Structure formats: structure tokens, C-alpha cells
Amino acid sequence: MLFSLRSLRYIVTAAETQSVTEAARQLGISQPAISGAIAAAEVELGTEIFVRHHAKGITLTAAGQRFVHEARLLLKHSQDFERSVASLGSSITGEITVGCFGTLATRYMPALLSEFSRRAPGITVRLEEGNQQEIVDGLLSGRMEIAIAYAYALPSEITGEALVELPxxxxxxxxxxxxxxxxxxxxxxxxxxxxxxxxxxxxxxxxxxxxxxxxxxxxxxxxxxxxxxxxxxxxxxxxxxxxxxxxxxxxxxxxxxxxxxxxxxxxPVHVMSLRLRRQTMRPAVKAFADFLPEAFAPGGLF
Structure with missing residues (x-):
């Protein structure tokens, strides 16, 4: 079963926009190219990735959610590989997507992002804010690779490390x-x-x-x-x-x-660094995960 990185990118973009038309516009290609990639993948998998809603776009099936999650990971690993080859002998590079509970982002993220950028200038952090449920959904879907949120309402698929206790x-x-x-x-x-x-x-x-x-x-x-x-x-x-x-x-x-x-x-509430239990962290994500306990430790940033 073979999938090109190009076709995976088409499918992930369609999933994120929930529209073949919008995915084609963002990628600068024709709609048939997106539709063809989706159809070919569904034939290979033997199941539908998307539910088609007449004049209302597309949404992922249960199988599609898992497929797109794995596709996102593969595309990110591919980007890491390209950056690593381009900078052999230098420090870790890459882009990571970090989720953060809204009120925690306001309080902690300016200092965290500033200090992490100083320590790891080759890593770009894309920040997504949300409430607890949005953080959980973002991790489960693979849209977020690591998140700072609270310890409550966590499904078994998510694990984490305690960072700080807030009364x-x-x-x-x-x-x-x-x-x-x-x-x-x-x-x-x-x-x-x-x-x-x-x-x-x-x-x-x-x-x-x-x-x-x-x-x-x-x-x-x-x-x-x-x-x-x-x-x-x-x-x-x-x-x-x-x-x-x-x-x-x-x-x-x-x-x-x-x-x-x-x-x-x-x-109190317990602030945690959260990630998917079954997911192996990419080097850039691990660098951020290792940085967080130090930042929240006594004598750290806060």
C-alpha cells in the first residue's frame, strides 16, 4: 500500500478545511487533483475517509480520523527529515504545534516561547489556544503534538507530566x-x-x-x-x-x-504537559517537552 507525500498533503488539507474547493485553493491546484487523491486512497484502504455532504463540504469518518492523524505525523517527519538533511551537523530544527489552555497561555506562554526560542532557535513553535475539551480533541486528532493544560477530563489515550500545582x-x-x-x-x-x-x-x-x-x-x-x-x-x-x-x-x-x-x-488544579500515549515524539517536540519541567521548576521562569 503506497501513498505519496503529495497525496497525503492533499488529503490532510481537505480534512483541515472540510472542503475540496478550499483545499484546492490553498494548495494552488485543481479540485479534481484533490478528489482524485481522496478517491485513490479510499480504494487502497477499502473504506471511506470522508463523508460527503451535498453543498456542505466533507467531514472525516472514524477511519478517516485515524488515517489523517497518521498522515499528519508522516508529513511532519518528512519536513523534519528535509530540514535535518539541509542542516547536517547543526542543532535540532523543525516546526512543532503546541496547544495551550487559554488562561494558561496568557499567563505562561510569552515567557516560555521567548526562552525556548533563545535556547532552540532552529525550532518554530505554532501555538493553538483552546479550552480543555479543544486541547483534548487537538491531541487526539494529531493537530497538536504536545499541550499545556489541566489534568482533568483526560481520556486514556493521553498521558503527561505534571508541571505545577495552582491553588x-x-x-x-x-x-x-x-x-x-x-x-x-x-x-x-x-x-x-x-x-x-x-x-x-x-x-x-x-x-x-x-x-x-x-x-x-x-x-x-x-x-x-x-x-x-x-x-x-x-x-x-x-x-x-x-x-x-x-x-x-x-x-x-x-x-x-x-x-x-x-x-x-x-x-488545586494540576497543570500538565500532555501528549498522545502511543505517539513517539519527534526530536523537536521532545526538546520542547524536556524544556517545560525545567521552566516550571522552582527557580525557573516562574
């Missing part, structure tokens, strides 16, 4: 009466408006913190935006809970917030 903190307006305290009990503030970071799995974690204290939060705003929530808190519209605290108390719109420890002993 929950209460976030209140800087002029809130409780901001003068070093620690605040959830029960002290439970009757006030709560602003929820409304992302898959994140929302369950935050709501479970209240359940552990037998408290029902008064949710007045829900948002997927970390900075919007901080701004609302800064303007006195409520309080929230965060784990990945930024390095400043100033919000995006210039208001101020105060982060305070919580009196109750509540579970």
Missing part, C-alpha cells in the same frame, strides 16, 4: 471591603454576585469548590473570556475564582483587582 484564589475589586484581608472565606462572600469562567470542565471545577463548602453561588455573569471577567470584577460587578493568576493587578481596561487566598482547604 484557587478569590478575585475581588481592589476597593472591596474584604480586599484588606490576607485570606477570605467563601462563606464570607457567598451572598455576593459571582462571575463564572464558563468553559467546559473549568465550570465544573469551580462549581465543585462551592459544593465542597455547601454553598450555592449567586451567578450573575458567565463568560468564556478571562480578561472580561477580571474587568467586571475590577468594576465591582462581583467576585470570581482564578488559579492562574497574572503578574499584575491591573485589568485590561485599567481597573484594579485583588487576589486573596481562600480560607477553606480546597483542591
Amino acid at each position: 484557587p484564589y478569590l478575585l475581588v475589586a481592589a476597593d472591596h471591603p474584604l480586599a484588606s484581608k490576607r485570606k477570605i472565606s467563601l462563606k464570607e462572600i457567598a451572598a455576593e454576585p459571582f462571575i463564572l469562567l464558563d468553559l467546559p470542565h473549568s465550570r465544573e471545577y469551580f462549581l465543585n469548590l462551592f459544593s465542597a463548602c455547601s454553598i450555592m453561588p449567586l451567578i450573575v455573569y458567565r463568560s468564556k473570556s478571562y480578561e472580561l471577567i477580571r474587568g467586571l470584577v475590577g468594576h465591582g460587578r462581583g467576585y470570581t475564582i482564578h488559579n492562574a493568576l497574572p503578574g499584575t493587578s491591573i485589568t485590561y481596561d485599567g481597573s484594579r483587582v485583588a487576589a486573596r487566598a481562600i480560607v477553606e482547604p480546597l483542591p
Whole structure:
């Protein structure tokens, strides 16, 4: 069973765009060339790679998802081989795709990418942000090779290494009466408006913190935006809970917030470096994976 790298590139691009027309446009080739590559591969495999939706594009079948995942890996190895041959005797080169949970990206990625670029200038990092479910989906599909996210809701196909433990903190307006305290009990503030970071799995974690204290939060705003929530808190519209605290108390719109420890002993979140269990890391990906524990260790970047 033989597949050319060109045909694999055609099929992967079609999968990513979910459109033969768009894949042809991006690659600068004819639509029949894309369709022919797909049809030939399906004959070789003896099964369909795509489901065709009349006038609505294409989506991967279950077999197609596995095929495209393996094809992505092969294309990346091919790119690594070309770069390695072109730079024999020099350091590791290549492009890697790194996923990162949105709030963790805001807090940690600027320093991580800057320092890694200094240490490994031949490696290009393509960053994809997302919520926990999007990170998991990105790893399972092969679109992401490694990711920084939380330890919850992980399927058995994904493994990882713990990087840091982040306890929950209460976030209140800087002029809130409780901001003068070093620690605040959830029960002290439970009757006030709560602003929820409304992302898959994140929302369950935050709501479970209240359940552990037998408290029902008064949710007045829900948002997927970390900075919007901080701004609302800064303007006195409520309080929230965060784990990945930024390095400043100033919000995006210039208001101020105060982060305070919580009196109750509540579970932290565990930030991890995640990857597919069955997947062998390419040298460039391994270089980034080896860099992360050092960056998060005491005395490291943070």
C-alpha cells in the first residue's frame, strides 16, 4: 500500500478545511487533483475517509480520523527529515504545534516561547489556544503534538507530566471591603454576585469548590473570556475564582483587582504537559517537552 507525500498533503488539507474547493485553493491546484487523491486512497484502504455532504463540504469518518492523524505525523517527519538533511551537523530544527489552555497561555506562554526560542532557535513553535475539551480533541486528532493544560477530563489515550500545582484564589475589586484581608472565606462572600469562567470542565471545577463548602453561588455573569471577567470584577460587578493568576493587578481596561487566598482547604488544579500515549515524539517536540519541567521548576521562569 503506497501513498505519496503529495497525496497525503492533499488529503490532510481537505480534512483541515472540510472542503475540496478550499483545499484546492490553498494548495494552488485543481479540485479534481484533490478528489482524485481522496478517491485513490479510499480504494487502497477499502473504506471511506470522508463523508460527503451535498453543498456542505466533507467531514472525516472514524477511519478517516485515524488515517489523517497518521498522515499528519508522516508529513511532519518528512519536513523534519528535509530540514535535518539541509542542516547536517547543526542543532535540532523543525516546526512543532503546541496547544495551550487559554488562561494558561496568557499567563505562561510569552515567557516560555521567548526562552525556548533563545535556547532552540532552529525550532518554530505554532501555538493553538483552546479550552480543555479543544486541547483534548487537538491531541487526539494529531493537530497538536504536545499541550499545556489541566489534568482533568483526560481520556486514556493521553498521558503527561505534571508541571505545577495552582491553588484557587478569590478575585475581588481592589476597593472591596474584604480586599484588606490576607485570606477570605467563601462563606464570607457567598451572598455576593459571582462571575463564572464558563468553559467546559473549568465550570465544573469551580462549581465543585462551592459544593465542597455547601454553598450555592449567586451567578450573575458567565463568560468564556478571562480578561472580561477580571474587568467586571475590577468594576465591582462581583467576585470570581482564578488559579492562574497574572503578574499584575491591573485589568485590561485599567481597573484594579485583588487576589486573596481562600480560607477553606480546597483542591488545586494540576497543570500538565500532555501528549498522545502511543505517539513517539519527534526530536523537536521532545526538546520542547524536556524544556517545560525545567521552566516550571522552582527557580525557573516562574
